[in-house]
Every structure is written in C-alpha cells, then in structure tokens.
Amino acid sequence: MSKRSNKLSTDGGGDLGQNPFAALSGWGDLPAGPAKSDPVASLPSSQRGQPNLKRGRVEIRRLTGGRGGKTVTAISGFKGIGSPELTSLAKQIQKSCGAGGTCKGGQIEIQGDKREQVAALLTKAGFQPVMAGG
Secondary structure, eight states: OOOOOOOOOOSSOSOOSOOTTGGGGGGOSOOOOOOOOOTTTTSOBOTTSSBOOOOOEEEEEEEOTTTTTOOEEEEEOOOSOOHHHHHHHHHHHHHHHTOOEEEETTEEEEESOOHHHHHHHHHHTTOEEEEOOO
C-alpha cells in the first residue's frame, strides 16, 4: 500500500492557479489615503472663522489605584465637548504619545506617565492644562 502525498512544494516552482489580485490591475491608480490630521486644525471654529483657542481648564492626574500598580494619565474637566470630539481628541493624544488609552465617563485615560506630553498637546489644542494631584 503506497501513501499519496497531498503536499504542495514550497521551493517556489509551479503556479498555484489563479491570482486573486489580477482583476485589480486594470483599475489604474488607486486613490490616495487620508491625509494626516493636526489636532489644532480639527478644533471647532468661533463665529469669526478662527480656531477657538480658549477652551477651558482641564486637569491632568497620574493614577495607579485599582490598576495593579500600572500608571495611567487621566485627563478630566472637559466642558462643552461632545462625546465624538472627546473620542477623537483621545485618539490623537494616544497616537502622538505612542500609548494606548480610552475615553470613559467624560475623561481620557492614557497608559503610562505621559503628563508633560499630554499637557503640551492640550495647550496646542487651546486648553489650559493643570497638573492636579500628587
């Protein structure tokens, strides 16, 4: 009794049949991806068309309690900002800090001690960051 081999050769020879991307070659150039966004450019404008650079005071805290000893930078005190805008601001902060984070209950949490970086970003965005707590 002989065994039949159902294995494919991996030496690079032979064609596996069809190319799933062959149909895309006739479409021409694909559209460009989205442009990189600037945190200040996405701010809402005042009635005169200028960016609103006085958006209020926000508190930046360093928290470790209830997180297994891990440090989290919490930003709270946002007034007059909707949930979608707060979520987009959180994503921009996460991207520029190179850390994960979330947006819970009207406050932004960024993993790690990133207070100085967050303060600089919020100042550019028109907020007045204040280091609160110890």
